[in-house]
Amino acid sequence: MKTRLLFSTLMTVITAITGVNAVADQSAPKANPNTFVHLFEWRWEDIAAECRDHLPGLGYDAIQVSPAIEHIDHPSWWARYQPVDFSKFESFSGGEEALRSMIETCHAAGIKVYADAVINHTADYGEQGVGTAGTPWEIMQHPGLDESHYHHPICTIEDYSNADEVQNCRLGALPDLNTSDSYVRELLAAYLRKLSELGFDGMRIDAAKHMSAADVAAILELAGGPNVFLEVIGDPSAETALQPSTYAAIAPVTDFATRGAIYSAINGDLSDLASYWRGESDLSADMAVTFVDNHDTERHTQPLSIAQKQLGEALLLTLGYGYPKVLSGYQFENRDALPSQAQVSCEQGWTCWHRDPIVSQFVQLRRAAGGAQPEQLEYLDDQVLAFSYGPGRVLVNVSNETKSVSWDPQLSGSEYCDLLAGHGSVVELGWWGDVDISLPPHGLVLLREDAVCSAP
Template identity: 35%
Template sequence: MQNHNNPLLPRLCHWLAGALSITLLSISGAFAQPAPGDTFVHLFEWRWSDIATECEQHLGPKGYAGIQVSPPQEHIQGDAWWTRYQPVSFTIDNSRSGTRAEFIDMVQRCDAAGVDIYVDAVINHTAAGSGVGTNGSNYSYGTSYPEFSTNDFHAPCDISGSDYASNAWAVRNCRLVGLPDLDTGAEYVRQTLANYLNDLINIGVKGFRLDASKHMSPTDINAITSRLNGNPYIFQEVIDLGGEAVSAGEYLSGGDVTEFRYSAELGNQFKNGQLNWLQNFGESWGFISGGSAVVFTDNHDNQRGHGAGGSNVLTYKDGSLYDLSNVFMLAWPYGYPKVMSSFDFSDSEAGPPSAPVHNNGNLNCYGSDWKCEHRWRPIANMVAFRSAVGDQPVNNWWDNGSNQIAFGRGDAGFVIINREGNQLTRTFSTNLPEGEYCNVIDGDFDNGSCSGEILWVNAQGQVDVSLDGMTAAAIHRDARVGTDPEPEPEPEPDTINANSICLSNQTGYSNPHIYYWSPSPSGALASTTWPGEAMTAQGDYHCFDPGVALSSLNIVFNDNGGAQTSDLTYTGDGCYSNGQWQSLEQCGFTVDDGTQTSPSPSESTYVCYDNANGFSNPHMHFWNASPSGVLADSNWPGVVLEANNGFYCYDTGAELTDLNVVFNDNGGAQTADLTMTGGNTCYQNGQWTALSNCGVSAP
């Protein structure tokens, strides 16, 4: 009998949501932590192929840091959304979202777009009933699964409603709505679950939401996560509204924790309370520390009336009120915010639409299938606002004593929210620099221009705003348009070696490299293999020091083998900007000799040979320079030597203490292998001596 016909399901479907809410856990000290300005999104029940496309087309460009994806393991068959939360096996070959190959493709494409994948990991229990899973595996209630059998579960007992108030042991060891409870204290179970998570990590998954963490001992969770490879981000789902036997605070040693009180109280204030009460929203309201909290306006459980929050929870069905609550969440400095992306539903147990989100080039959002709240302008554009303000503190708070509020985030952003029906017109004080800013709630900012309202901040930091009822405005330093009448002072120029070759960051390369060949003087620098050498960040540029003075060099700048420039030729001007070569000084650098891009030869850089062998075309081949790395080995027969007062010389451009040398006649007759040591750089009468003893001066 298929599981979706199991008689346990009527009560499973009403209890499962509240018990299995989604969270992102991050373990203090041992596991990764999000940056202060990060935001992630829950693409609930999306297909792997849709998520990959969404990373490339929207999430990456908009700056989302991560995605919570639905549980990828094999699950019971059926149409309801909660079938994903009943594991049959811990393989990811086939689930409702797609195949293992599609999952791997999604992870790789999202990573390339700069977006991390967080897997919703269901490790507390297995499926109820008996049947065949989505990958063809047989299972039988509490006794037989591909990885587990009877002895791998806690002794049968069921959690009763009264246990939540007084019996933590039962909450953590008995069956949640009849689901077989894995014995997470057993070594075999712990290792099997860790193997599943490590398989995902090896694919490239960057984090996990640990489902139903409240129903596992913190000790057991930590014993499992301590076996994980690398340092994934981890957050634990613990529903805690206070007054229960199990509290969120018990899990803080093991990572971040979902703060359900945030969702309940935020919805209550926007629906029933006053926004001016939000001035100290956070720990003083009894919440856990913001640095350990995952927060959301709604999640897949409580938007269906299950879990915490009840009728106070705001969802996509609340329209502009939902917009405003998300604007506040993304502007307010508490927790790691998760944006919900839903599908349309009237039946709280219905599964996802059959049509994909990305359907043959058409976006299936906003209608009766997928709601795509993460794409709504007031939400999507506030992701960049949060990134811009980072961890800057709240300042310049203003309210009208009721439901009109405004506040700044340091000198990086300012937001105004009008939750009343009447218009709000006022001059606000900000800490933003003078200039024009895009109101990102009203329009999109792109390449310096704004498709909506532009707000002017004057020299005193004041901005005039007029807002209709139930709307908001937000400006930030990364959405600045027009010309700043008082530009910020230019930073002091970087001091750089005169031989350096620099590339302007206008290319947009994330990992700039320099590939080069055919140096002049010939042999002065060994050619590289593709994609060349990594370049070092220097202010608004990336630079490479070849360690030798060059008169010319063929170059291709590239993004670690990806995007690349055309073939370029360096001829002495070392800065490539706006499609042309300029001097390092023209790009704002201070060159370390103060006057020129090539240092003057000196007694420790200038190597000379008396040509006692009578070579017609003297060359010098060299290798093993000391200090190591200051001079690349030459290619045979080496560099051409230039006549100087009866000697033949070459400026290495590097301060040397030792160098292996062979003087030769352009690859023909040659000396023995010679070793220049101690700063004696002139070879005369079969021995090395100081340059001054040869009567030669560096030019």
């Protein structure tokens, strides 16, 4: 028969080691139990096939796609973020008919679809050209728009802590739309209404902090109040008007602070994550969209190893905070480049992280746990953490070294399947319920009380 730590003793151990109270605040807003995947630069037909053939079995509830609007025709991913005509839907991913068909296919598979909506600015690259739907354009000259619809005098952001500059000057050289103008607001709202009419279930609003919170709220109201989340890159030194908490009064926001905590953990320091376990995040759990990397950050940071990436996603998905997003893009050497081949192939050139079996196991665990917070957190070593998450028992090594530990996963049986180690991998617990485990650098173990090992 196994022994169990008395609850009061366990509380003392956890609080002393991590500073985390083991009892969750039942009145606090709850995290979204689901996870969505960003299929970055995927074609509509490939997304439809993914919804039909793969996503339903992986545990995700939604996908985010690249901007569908007509944009400049230039061989770079950021061309998508330079709109030409807000009324046309012909992009690198395909045309409007294929877009509608993809959304219908994903809905039939039980998968929601989120758009990426660019409403802060219009195109600038080359100063003139022809868009992906054949529309000619020049700087500040687009269908339905002329120079009077932009901020004047023209300026470029130099101080990103200054709200007036950030919201009224150009981001780089991108012409900054005057989103306080009633005509501009209605034109942009019509674009968002069209996205809803196409069947999108929600939208990411690109560069949201480059518009005032009042402007964003007014445009969304004109658009009929669609389900959105806002891209807001936090900067503690910036004015209050630019803070994520200001925009979270409107809709959930992208939480870059959580990404920083995850990266610290990947590099061996769990102290920043401990603040989330204590419920000390800047945003409430239901107003944050979280991620290990997005399409911008992965192009400006040192690439993670496979083990580091899996560790980061596991920590994010068991944090009990926010609505997590997994990025599935493509491999690149030039950070501006488009995919080397248009057709998606998870075996060649495309990362397909959402299909990774370890990542998918944690996506499914999060759903089973209902987005709850982790419990029974305990350090078994200065860089080895054990905790319970819903029906799962998780062990993580955040160090660059192999760690050997003795672990009591607090389970009543004697044999369990390590869901991360392949088919038929059985962990046998000793008489006292513990097991000696050797964890590789950035290694993970996941046991589930409801899991049965499948045959090899």
